Amino acid sequence: MKITDIREARASIASPIANAYIDFSKMDVSVVAIHTDVIRDGEPVVGYGFNSNGRYAQQGLLRDRFIPRLRDATAEMIVDETGENLDPFRIWEILMQNEKPGGHGERSVAVGVLDMAVWDIVAKIEARPLAQVLAERFGDGSTDARVAVYAAGGYYYPDDDLERLREEMRGYLTLGYTATKMKIGGVPLADDLRRIDAALEVIEKPECLAVDANGRFDEATTLAYARGMEHYGLRWFEEAGDPLDYEIQKALGKAYSGATATGENLFSHQDVRNLMRYAGMRADRDILQMDPVLSYGLVEYLRMLDELRAAGFSTRNCIPHGGHQFALNIAAGLKLGGNESYPRVFAPFGGFADSTPIEDGQVRIPDVPGIGFEDKAALMDTLRAHLD
Ligand SMILES: O=C([O-])CC(=O)C(=O)O
Numbered sequence: 001m002k003i004t005d006i007r008e009a010r011a012s013i014a015s016p017i018a019n020a021y022i023d024f025s026k027m028d029v030s031v032v033a034i035h036t037d038v039i040r041d042g043e044p045v046v047g048y049g050f051n052s053n054g055r056y057a058q059q060g061l062l063r064d065r066f067i068p069r070l071r072d073a074t075a076e077m078i079v080d081e082t083g084e085n086l087d088p089f090r091i092w093e094i095l096m097q098n099e100k101p102g103g104h105g106e107r108s109v110a111v112g113v114l115d116m117a118v119w120d121i122v123a124k125i126e127a128r129p130l131a132q133v134l135a136e137r138f139g140d141g142s143t144d145a146r147v148a149v150y151a152a153g154g155y156y157y158p159d160d161d162l163e164r165l166r167e168e169m170r171g172y173l174t175l176g177y178t179a180t181k182m183k184i185g186g187v188p189l190a191d192d193l194r195r196i197d198a199a200l201e202v203i204e205k206p207e208c209l210a211v212d213a214n215g216r217f218d219e220a221t222t223l224a225y226a227r228g229m230e231h232y233g234l235r236w237f238e239e240a241g242d243p244l245d246y247e248i249q250k251a252l253g254k255a256y257s258g259a260t261a262t263g264e265n266l267f268s269h270q271d272v273r274n275l276m277r278y279a280g281m282r283a284d285r286d287i288l289q290m291d292p293v294l295s296y297g298l299v300e301y302l303r304m305l306d307e308l309r310a311a312g313f314s315t316r317n318c319i320p321h322g323g324h325q326f327a328l329n330i331a332a333g334l335k336l337g338g339n340e341s342y343p344r345v346f347a348p349f350g351g352f353a354d355s356t357p358i359e360d361g362q363v364r365i366p367d368v369p370g371i372g373f374e375d376k377a378a379l380m381d382t383l384r385a386h387l388d
């Protein structure tokens with residue numbers, strides 16, 4: 001088999017929302033399509049990839065370095081031992097040739113976008129959902145029939161008020177979600193506590209509401225929020241301090257009895273190893289949110305899981321960031337703790353297949369080959385509009 005074409009483009013996901021650190025008025029993502037000469041159902045197999053929100057489109061890196069490396073590789077260099085499918089691990093080595101260690105981030109996004117498309121192809125050639133492929137290759141052979149998902153939102157809006165937030169939370173419950181997440185850190189603590197109270201009027205169960213500070217706080221503010229929020233018993237307190245400031249995370253873990261969450265801005269297994277070494281993470285409650293597509297793809301995510309296991313954590317500690325179907329397949333196939341979802345933001349890249357509604361806070365993997373993009377009409381329309 002061989003790759004016949006690689007296309008990339010940039011797609012806007014701009015919106016007026018803001019978290020404690022950035023607004024999304026200029027946010028965009030890279031989208032790629034990798035075409036092959038393998039025929040399934042009468043059509044050449046095409047794999048799709050895109051990055052999730054938070055990091056921007058990576059067109060320069062894709063065009064100048066990573067796509068040319070893949071284009072220049074011979075057919076023998078990129079296939080597995082059967083010669084009939086791609087080998088994502090060999091492709092990863094080709095993408096990363098002549099890249100120095102360290103300084104992860106941004107290039108990890110470019111590689112992750114291509115890696116997503118490669119795994120979509122692998123599962124399409126096997127004519128099975130990616131979750132099943134992963135369960136057999138790297139898991140215990142079976143997939144989780146349903147994955148717990150939570151609705152991430154609760155952003156700051158230009159015309160913010162508490163009723164808008166309550167209305168948003170009501171909407172998530174109507175869609176079938178039982179758990180949600182909202183932003184903190186964009187306004188003073190007293191105002192954030194009023195926002196949490198408003199969300200809890202709707203969600204009712206504090207163990208079903210998580211809060212996310214997006215790395216905004218210094219240590220003193222982290223501890224002030226920990227004291228202010230501890231009595232609620234919330235689901236988790238996410239990214240209190242800078243993602244690489246493991247001392248802040250450690251101080252939080254010591255001071256705060258509730259669960260904490262972090263990892264969406266760690267892009268390599270070396271960063272995860274350091275988190276395990278220095279951040280005082282607690283295996284009995286804390287959540288790890290590394291996002292496979294932002295962090296060099298599934299090939300690297302498997303190495304991160306090895307780091308976690310070595311430190312005494314379970315795959316169930318992991319609830320990836322990003323709200324995409326790629327992470328959903330990984331969650332089902334490798335038995336993670338759940339997956340993020342963005343029902344109201346970052347359309348059409350957030351949310352899951354059209355045929356799998358959220359039921360009681362959980363979602364199934366659709367029975368379609370690959371990652372399942374073809375079962376999500378709005379996403380396919382966007383991908384095709386940019387890449388055909
Ligand atoms: O607002 C963002 O950057 C997204 C985010 O942190 C999340 O989904 O946890």
Ligand SMILES: [Mg+2]
Pocket residue numbers: 212214238239264321
């Ligand atoms: Mg977050």
